[in-house]
Amino acid sequence: MAKQLVFSEDARTRLKRGIDKVAFAVATTLGPKGRNVALDKKWGAPTITHDGVSVAKEIELEDPFENMGAQLLKEAATKTNxxxxxxxxxxxxxxxxMVTEGLKNVAAGANPMLLKRGIEAAAEKASQAILDQAIDIETKEEIANVxxxxxxxxxxxxxxxxxMDKVGKDGVITVEEGKGLGFETEYVEGMQFDRGYISPYFITNPETLEAVIEEPYILIHEKKISAAQDLVPLLxxxxxxxxxxxxxxxxxxxGEALATLVLNKLRGMLNVLAVKAPGFGDRRKAMLRDIAVLTGGTVISEELGRKLENVTIEDLGRADKVVATKNDTTIVGGHGDEEAIKGRMEEIRVEIEKSTSDYDREKLQERLAKLAGGxxxxxxxxxxxxxxxxxKHRVEDALSATRAAVEEGIVPGGGVALINAISSLDDVxxxxxxxxxGVKIVRTALEAPMR
Known part of the structure; x- marks a missing residue:
């Protein structure tokens, strides 16, 4: 397909038209008195939203140059989200x-690169001024207000x-669609992972199809166990x-290992349960180490020179209870050392800070929450x-806003914090x-939400 080319004022004007269309549609949702927006879908019922980024994502313009401008402004909303x-x-x-004021000045003959430099310097100064205004929130009532x-x-x-009060600041809270008319909350006690029992013969409660073992020893093994003779010494x-x-x-x-365990279980010799390890690859190794720290056990891995036949009882973890279903397993009340658990949590926090991938960060946050039991x-x-x-969308947005508030504090709303930050630009x-x-452009932009 042949490329269309436009230059100079014509290019800027068409990009600006696309930016304006997105901005005017999104701006209607600004603040607590903002309007709702109805989004049509090709299939299913329309969506009603009060969320700027949801509105922006739905906008596709016919003119390719206007659409390019729309995508540029969408990027600002998406990155913030x-x-x-x-x-x-x-x-x-x-x-x-900033775009509107910037293009006015470019049309009047200003150097775009110098404008950009001034905008960046002022934006950095204003950001710091807003952070300096922040007030920490700690009480349950303050969190509820946000x-x-x-x-x-x-x-x-x-x-x-x-x-948030129950799961703590390191906790993971997920939002799902429910079956009823109101809100329901479920708390997962202990560490839960999405792997269940290996054989239905391990079930202890036929009504709930659960395998429950009280006060068990826990063997944490990285590889597959097939040979019975590897397990017999430990048993x-x-x-x-x-x-x-x-x-x-x-x-x-x-193989033989599973048959041996099931046979001993049915004969009443052992109350045993075998579950699959969570995750894959390096993430599995990390999660098994988390379980080992939580229960006070050791991961049996040939990489570390440990073989199954040489395992001692001291290598096993302990817990108050382990509950397994077909799809997941929960370890309640691990007997691990408190200091070791805190140290492991600190390691994960450092990894979260260093991570550049949103997916990795999310998985690390889940591991942190599981160790914290939240x-x-x-x-x-x-x-x-x-x-x-x-x-559901409102709950997700409120959850994100509250997490950000707990992490970095709150500032006055209604554009007041932005107005207060304007004075900091006098020093630039x-x-x-x-x-x-460029600095003046940022000054004008900071007044815009108040207007």
């Missing part, structure tokens, strides 16, 4: 004002405050001590599909007049 999870409308309004303002719903605010050591409860976490247990699910219910999606000294114009 990725980092903070909310505040996308404000980011769009600020970006739009969430309620974001969601425009007191019930959602109090629900999020309650959940004998346990029986000699009068211990019958054993949980095996391994890549897989099959995992919760909020189930959102509603009368219709449209209402359900809109409500630039060498060239066009750079100083």
């Amino acid at each position: 990725d980092i903070a999870g909310d505040g996308t409308t404000t980011a769009t309004v600020l970006a739009h004002t 969430a309620a303002i974001s969601a425009q719903d007191r019930e959602i605010g109090e629900l999020i405050a309650e959940v 004998e050591k346990l029986l000699n001590r009068g211990k019958r409860e054993l949980v095996i976490i391994a890549e897989d247990v099959d 995992v919760a699910v909020i189930k959102v219910g509603a009368g219709t599909e449209v209402e359900l999606k809109e409500k 000294e630039m060498e060239y007049p066009d750079e100083q114009t």
Whole structure:
């Protein structure tokens, strides 16, 4: 397909038209008095939203150059959403004002590169001024207020405050669609991972189809266990001590080894449970180390020169209870050393800070929450599909806003914090007049949300 080319003022004008269209559509959702926007779908019911980035993502313009401008402004909203999870409308309004003022000055003959330099210097100064205004929030009531303002719903605010209070700041809270009409919350006690029992013969409760073992020893093995003779020495050591409860976490247990465990279970010799290890590759190794730290055990790995036949009872972890279903396993009350658990959590926090991948960061945060024992699910219910999606979206936005507030504090809303930051730009000294114009552009942009 042949490429279309436009230059200079014509190019800027057409890009600006696309930017304007996105900005005007998104700006209607600004603040607590912002309007809702209905988004048409090719299939299914329309979506009602109050979220700037959701509106921006739906906009595709017919003119390719206008569409290019629209995509550029979308990027500002999307990036803000990725980092903070909310505040996308404000980011769009600020970006739009800077583009509008910048293009005016370029048309009047200003040097675009010098304008950019001035804008960047002023934006950095204003960002620091906003951070300096931040007030830490700690109490449950303050958290409820932040969430309620974001969601425009007191019930959602109090629900999020309650959940965050229970799971702690390192906890993971997921939002799902529920079956009822209201909100439901589920808390996962202990460390849970998404792998279940290897054989239904391990089930102890036929009604719930669960395998529950109280006060078990826990063998954590990195590889597959197939040979019975590898397991027999450990089983004998346990029986000699009068211990019958054993949980095996391994890549897989099959063949003679599985037959031996099932036979001993059915005969009542051992109360045993074998579950598959979570994750894959390096992530599996890391998660097994987490389980080892939590339970006070050791990961049996040939890489570390450890063989299954040489395992001692001291290498096994301990827990108050292990519950396994077909799809997941929960370890409750691990007997690991408190200091070792804190050290492991600190290691994961450092990894989170260094990680450049959103996916890796999310998985690390999940591991941190599991070690801290803080995992919760909020189930959102509603009368219709449209209402359900809109409500779920508000809960997700409120959750993101609240997390950001707990992490970095809060500032006055309604554009007041941005107005207060304007005075900090008085200290920005630039060498060239066009750079100083860039600073003035940021000054104008900071006033835009208030208007």
